[in-house]
Amino acid sequence: MANLSASQIAGALRYATDWLGVFREQVNALNVYPVPDGDTGTNMHLTMQSVRRELDTCDENDMRSVARAISYGALLGARGNSGVILSQLLKGFSEAIRDLRDVSAQQLTHALEAAQKSGYGAVMKPVEGTILTVARETAKGARGGTVTEVLQNALHAGREALARTPEQLPALKQAGVVDSGGQGYLYVIEGMLGHLEGRELPEAPKVESYAGEQFETEEFGYCTEFLMADATMPIEQIRELVAPFGDSLLVVGAEGYVKGHIHTNEPDDLLATVGRHGRMMRTKVEDMSEQHTEILAMAGAASRAEEEVPQSGLVAVASGYGLVKLFRSLGARIVSGGQTQNPSVQDIVDAVRSVSADKVIVLPNNKNILLAAGKAVELLGDKAVVVPTRTLGQGIGAALAFTAEATAEDLVSAMEEAAKRVTTLEVTRASRTTSIGGLDINEGDVIGLRDDELVHAGGSSEDAVVAMLQAAFEGQEIVTIFSGPQVTAERVDALKARIGEELPEVEVESHPGGPDLYDYLVTLE
Structure with a gap:
């Protein structure tokens, strides 16, 4: 093959997403740097899945449209x-091909070189022996008379x-990976x-051990990410602003957005x-000590030939690190999402399939996710059941009534009743x-919702909370505040x-890490 059309580029990246998915857990198992941040394969696969979603909606016959889908996704x-x-x-790669009608072998070589330069440019303190090194050497080896030869030599x-x-x-040498x-x-x-050569997807390799089990947790405790729109200062200044908070810092941007990652x-x-x-669009904070504990748990599970399967498992849709942490502490596997971030049916199906249990209970926690959760359960047959929680507060109430030792059939009615009390x-x-x-x-006004119904407008966010509590109070005992x-x-x-x-x-509790885009989520029970 001499040249790649826009549609062939799109097809190759779609197939690469599936290919990476086959090896996702193997890549996770290799991770030791930074030690607790042990989901490299999952993170890279999720990134590629986002690219694929954008490719599915772009004009595949137009290279500029495909390039934007790659970078934006x-x-x-x-x-x-x-x-x-x-x-x-991928941003560097897409910018190199954006103005081309099709991509020749020489232009593909240039695109891989542009990719590695973009990668190095995003990191304040590049470390050799990482993905950056591999990307650079891959680009150096990218030579050949056809695009297939270029990729073959680059891969070698x-x-x-x-x-x-x-x-x-x-750290890699110590772990032997x-x-x-x-x-x-x-x-x-x-x-x-593999796409260009017409190869079938391989079988997923069996993971026997996790490299991260050999290490202790690092200095900084929280893996923190943000996605921001309408930035009022250049990316370089934002990078300098957040640098003193920790390490493993990345602040990058494209298509009017700024994405940040730091351990702090x-x-x-x-x-x-x-x-x-x-304007903050999305945030995520994860306790890396808990991540490291999960790595050790996975390693222990891999070494056991048999393990008793619980009767019930729990999957909850949630955003905001405080809420995510709470649902995890109650035994839930998390699907990231919520208002403006609705997960797909496949996201929910994948989460249910990842839970080891006879039957899994799904908490949508948002009225806009009820339908997707229902469709996911249809696809899963008797593997899962939905408790139709319409808010995160209802989800918390339902999760508090969950226990893995009971059957899903026994739990559903109790969880539904618990949800109604919140x-x-x-x-x-x-x-x-x-x-x-x-x-x-007016646009930008503070608004308040009670059980997903608009009941308040105007004033400060705190005014809204107090007014809604006064109107809703009927002798309840506990108010829990999750701040954004x-x-x-x-x-x-x-x-x-x-x-x-x-x-x-009433007794008042408060926790940081509420849902993105919300000042407060408050439960009254």
Whole structure:
């Protein structure tokens, strides 16, 4: 094959997504750098899946449209350190092909070189022996008279570079593995080549051990990510702004968005600082000590020949690291999503299939996700059942009634009743000017929702919480506040004091890490 058309580029990247998916857990098992951030394969695969979603909606006969789908999809879907770097490799690649009618062997070589330059440019302190090294050497080896030969030679050079990574990073040598990000990148290249050569997807390799089990957790405790729109300062200045908060720093941008990743001990302060300079679209904070514990648990599971399967498992849709942490502590496997971030049917199906249990209960936690959850359960047959929670508050109530030792049939009615006993109050901002139910609302106004129904407009976010609590109070005992990334600890403390004065009979708890785009999510029970 001499040249690649736009549709062939799109097809190759779709197939590369599936190819990487086959080896996802193997790549996860390789991860040792940074030690606790042990989901490299998953993060890279999620990034590629986002690219595929954008490719599915673009004009495949137009190279500029395909290039934008690659760059835009990669940035929006980038997860973790490895996913963000992969997004920048794909950004460089897409920019190199954007103005071409089709891609020749020489132009493909140039695109792979542009990819590695973009990857290195995104990292403040590049480390050799990582995905960046492998990408650079892959580009150096990319030579040939046809596009197939270019990828074959690039892959050969990349594999040689990958084999040398243990000599460049002591942690890899200690664990006896190659770099996980570099391996993941080569699976993307290998998948593209496999598409052009007409090869079938291989069988997934069996994972026997996890390299991360050999190491202790690192200095910084939280893997923190953000996606911001309408930034009011250049990316370079945002990068300098967040650099003092920790390490493993990446701040990149494309198509008007800024994506950030950092390991820090101060995720709330970090997100509040960044949030002053743009519109926060999405955040994620994960406790890396818990990630490391999960790695050890996976390693232990891999070494056991048999393990008793619980009667029931739990899958919950959630966003906001505080809510995610709570659902995890109650035994749930998390599907990332919620308002404006609805997961696909496949996302829910994949999560259910990853749970080891006789039957899995799914909590949609949003009225817009009920249909997708129902369709997922249809596809899964008798493997899963939905408890139709319409809010995150209802989901918390239902999850508190969950126990893995009981059958799903016995749990469903109890969880549904528990969900009904929780009142959910949400405070956010109006996305447009309108008039609903006698409330005149201007774009940007504070609005309040009670059990997903609009009941308040105007004033401050704290005013909305207090007014809705007063209207909803019917002798309940506990108020739990989850604050969003843009809300400071001082504001939360002041709100708790106001609630204590207005409703002295209730106990008030507060936690950071509420849903993205919301100032507050409050439960009353």
